[in-house]
Amino acid sequence: MKHQRKGGYLISKIHQLSNRIFTKLLADHEIDINSAQGRILFPLWRKDGISIAELSQKTALGKSTLTSMLDRLDESGHIKRVHSEDDRRKILIFLTEKSKDLSNKYLTVSQDMTKLFYQDFSSEEIDQFEGYLERLLNNLQKEK
Numbered sequence: 569m570k571h572q573r574k575g576g577y578l579i580s581k582i583h584q585l586s587n588r589i590f591t592k593l594l595a596d597h598e599i600d601i602n603s604a605q606g607r608i609l610f611p612l613w614r615k616d617g618i619s620i621a622e623l624s625q626k627t628a629l630g631k632s633t634l635t636s637m638l639d640r641l642d643e644s645g646h647i648k649r650v651h652s653e654d655d656r657r658k659i660l661i662f663l664t665e666k667s668k669d670l671s672n673k674y675l676t677v678s679q680d681m682t683k684l685f686y687q688d689f690s691s692e693e694i695d696q697f698e699g700y701l702e703r704l705l706n707n708l709q710k711e712k
Contacts, residue, residue: 575704586681593677599670601646606674608637609646609663613671617660619652641667 590603611626624631641647646667652658686694
């Protein structure tokens with residue numbers, strides 16, 4: 569039997585473990601969202617009041633998945649939906665004060681995770697590693 573490559577397996581295990589650690593760090597910092605919700609809020613912290621289509625593109629989430637996640641964020645008071653003044657069919661997503669206040673704490677947790685990921689890596693190794701990850705991502709995006 570040929571030697572089986574394990575890159576996909578390792579990426580999956582890293583994803584599972586990092587999500588667990590990230591969730592714990594969020595709780596430790598008293599942030600009441602999970603990592604998936606942070607994935608939605610993060611682009612809104614950079615630019616508030618964007619359409620669901622634009623948010624879908626920025627998060628790489630399908631509109632149906634995104635809509636159900638937005639429902640939960642809306643119910644928990646983190647976002648609000650507002651009809652566009654230019655096009656009533658278009659819904660814009662805005663942060664509430666509750667979510668705006670989480671931005672700095674979330675950034676701290678993200679920075680802590682980055683330090684954990686790259687401890688004992690040189691800058692050159694990080695650049696090389698991220699280059700490989702981008703190539704993997706590009707390979708997968710060609711197939712979707």
